[in-house]
Amino acid sequence: MDKPAMDKTTIDNQTVDNKIVEVLARRAGLDKALAQFPDDVAAAVAQAAGAVQKIKVPADPRAEPWPPMRAGDGL
Amino acid sequence: MSDLHWMSAAAAAKAIAARDLSPVELMAALLARIEQLDPKLNTFIRLDGEAAMAAARTAEAEVAAGRLRGPLHGVPVGIKDIIDVAGLPTTCHSKILQDNIATSDAVCVSKLRGAGAIVLGKLSTHEFAIGGPSHDLPWPPARNPWNTDHHPGGSSSGSGSGVAAGLFPMALGSDTGGSVRNPASCCGIVGLKPTYGLVSRRGVFPLSFTLDHVGPMTRTVADNALMLKVLAGHDPADPGSAAPPRGGYAEGLERSMLGLRVGFVRHFHEVDQPADPEVTAALEHVARTLQLEGAEVRDIHLPTLGEFAAVNRVILQSEAWAIHGPWLRERPGDYGQLARRRLMGGAFFAAGDYVQAQRRRLEMIAAVEEALRDVDVLLCASSMDPACRIDIPADIERTYPRQARTPFNVTGHPALAMMAGVSASGLPLSVQFVGRNFAEATLFQVARGWERAAGTDKKHPAIV
Numbered sequence: 436m437d438k439p440a441m442d443k444t445t446i447d448n449q450t451v452d453n454k455i456v457e458v459l460a461r462r463a464g465l466d467k468a469l470a471q472f473p474d475d476v477a478a479a480v481a482q483a484a485g486a487v488q489k490i491k492v493p494a495d496p497r498a499e500p501w502p503p504m505r506a507g508d509g510l
Numbered sequence: 511m512s513d514l515h516w517m518s519a520a521a522a523a524k525a526i527a528a529r530d531l532s533p534v535e536l537m538a539a540l541l542a543r544i545e546q547l548d549p550k551l552n553t554f555i556r557l558d559g560e561a562a563m564a565a566a567r568t569a570e571a572e573v574a575a576g577r578l579r580g581p582l583h584g585v586p587v588g589i590k591d592i593i594d595v596a597g598l599p600t601t602c603h604s605k606i607l608q609d610n611i612a613t614s615d616a617v618c619v620s621k622l623r624g625a626g627a628i629v630l631g632k633l634s635t636h637e638f639a640i641g642g643p644s645h646d647l648p649w650p651p652a653r654n655p656w657n658t659d660h661h662p663g664g665s666s667s668g669s670g671s672g673v674a675a676g677l678f679p680m681a682l683g684s685d686t687g688g689s690v691r692n693p694a695s696c697c698g699i700v701g702l703k704p705t706y707g708l709v710s711r712r713g714v715f716p717l718s719f720t721l722d723h724v725g726p727m728t729r730t731v732a733d734n735a736l737m738l739k740v741l742a743g744h745d746p747a748d749p750g751s752a753a754p755p756r757g758g759y760a761e762g763l764e765r766s767m768l769g770l771r772v773g774f775v776r777h778f779h780e781v782d783q784p785a786d787p788e789v790t791a792a793l794e795h796v797a798r799t800l801q802l803e804g805a806e807v808r809d810i811h812l813p814t815l816g817e818f819a820a821v822n823r824v825i826l827q828s829e830a831w832a833i834h835g836p837w838l839r840e841r842p843g844d845y846g847q848l849a850r851r852r853l854m855g856g857a858f859f860a861a862g863d864y865v866q867a868q869r870r871r872l873e874m875i876a877a878v879e880e881a882l883r884d885v886d887v888l889l890c891a892s893s894m895d896p897a898c899r900i901d902i903p904a905d906i907e908r909t910y911p912r913q914a915r916t917p918f919n920v921t922g923h924p925a926l927a928m929m930a931g932v933s934a935s936g937l938p939l940s941v942q943f944v945g946r947n948f949a950e951a952t953l954f955q956v957a958r959g960w961e962r963a964a965g966t967d968k969k970h971p972a973i974v
Contacts (some may be wrong), residue, residue: 463835465838466839468842471843472843472850475842476854479857480855482852483859486820486827488820489819490820490866492869493866493870498873500872501868501871501872
């Protein structure tokens with residue numbers, strides 16, 4: 436059964452479950468923000484989820500990131 | 511001399527060196543203009559007028575003694591308030607750093623001073639170069655001199671507003687997702703995001719280590735090239751610094767565009783984010799003008815703006831979270847709402863999301879490199895709309911992401927935004943040119959060709 440709409444937040448076409456927002460926020464140590472600015476925390480979660488979905492993951496498993504993973508002078 | 515406030519940095523430096531203009535006279539004229547206009551524009555967070563006037567007197571004495579420090583001797587400059595100036599606060603326009611006093615100059619400031627420039631003060635920014643325009647911070651947001659009811663762009667808001675209003679001929683900005691080029695676009699000036707690593711970021715408060723750039727903001731292309739020549743160079747203490755090839759930036763400014771190949775990225779503003787019709791018409795006018803000047807213009811395709819923006823967001827917010835996490839956990843109420851929302855996003859990406867974004871980034875760099883094998887310069891939109899009103903949050907929210915600047919933070923290529931015309935409502939329209947890595951000279955050549963043909967350097971806001 437769907438949860439009531441009040442348990443979810445929709446921002447930028449992303450709907451997030453407020454229970455999940457709470458778990459993620461506490462794991463990130465954002466308890467104060469969650470208590471004082473719950474809408475801002477939910478918006479941040481929704482926007483992050485939206486961005487991740489728009490990235491095309493490289494098909495080639497050997498595709499490296501930028502900047503390259505290289506040792507510096509300190510090693 | 512009349513209208514000293516519209517004098518270019520190059521013209522001022524030349525007149526000062528020739529003893530036709532006193533640095534004190536120039537400084538006095540600009541301080542008077544600041545006193546008159548800054549209450550309407552909120553350009554400064556901290557004006558350092560007394561120190562600037564003292565430095566102008568020293569510069570005058572040096573000229574009299576036949577000593578010139580460098581190519582910017584006696585020319586005033588404004589500094590975005592995320593960049594350290596010794597003895598002045600670096601607040602990042604935030605309550606979080608309200609009492610943070612810099613103990614030394616950032617490398618870019620030190621280089622400008624070494625060339626003879628005089629620091630006027632610290633300029634408004636979006637909070638931590640990401641959250642703005644905000645009305646819930648210790649200082650008000652800067653306003654657009656073309657119409658003070660409108661946003662001047664950001665995050666280097668005070669830099670764009672002050673240069674356009676004639677408060678100073680040049681300023682420093684920073685650009686992580688377009689923050690030099692957005693105010694340049696909104697305020698009708700010239701803003702350059704140089705090649706990643708060309709200008710040292712040491713002494714600049716970071717937003718995103720692999721996306722941050724420092725760039726010059728001026729009213730003319732020649733001034734931008736002059737500033738870049740002073741700023742560019744390797745800094746072993748900046749891990750992202752590059753060892754750029756030697757060469758000047760201004761030598762080819764007046765060269766013909768005959769034979770230059772320009773790639774027009776039309777899908778950015780026609781398909782990905784359909785632009786305001788006036789912006790579209792202005793971009794077509796720029797392309798036609800470059801053709802008339804002898805350039806060959808052809809269409810180029812790159813990945814979509816939506817995907818560039820997503821890659822930029824994941825990387826930017828992840829890296830910013832590494833910086834702001836401790837403060838966001840302990841003092842979330844000391845941020846303005848916009849910065850708080852944007853910076854907290856980084857808490858909700860997995861490590862794998864960040865790595866995937868960086869892997870996709872390399873493919874995007876390759877796509878732009880491939881395009882720039884066939885052409886010398888890319889032409890595309892900067893902003894899809896003229897500056898919106900500053901007091902309507904919904905308008906800010908709607909227009910802020912409608913831009914084509916983030917792609918070149920992701921790829922690191924040099925990108926310059928400047929005026930493309932003026933809208934029917936009297937606000938600047940903009941265009942962006944993008945070059946090969948470390949080929950800023952070619953970028954300046956094309957930008958100057960457009961400026962020469964259109965006279966964009968002669969167009970100023972009607973503000974008194």
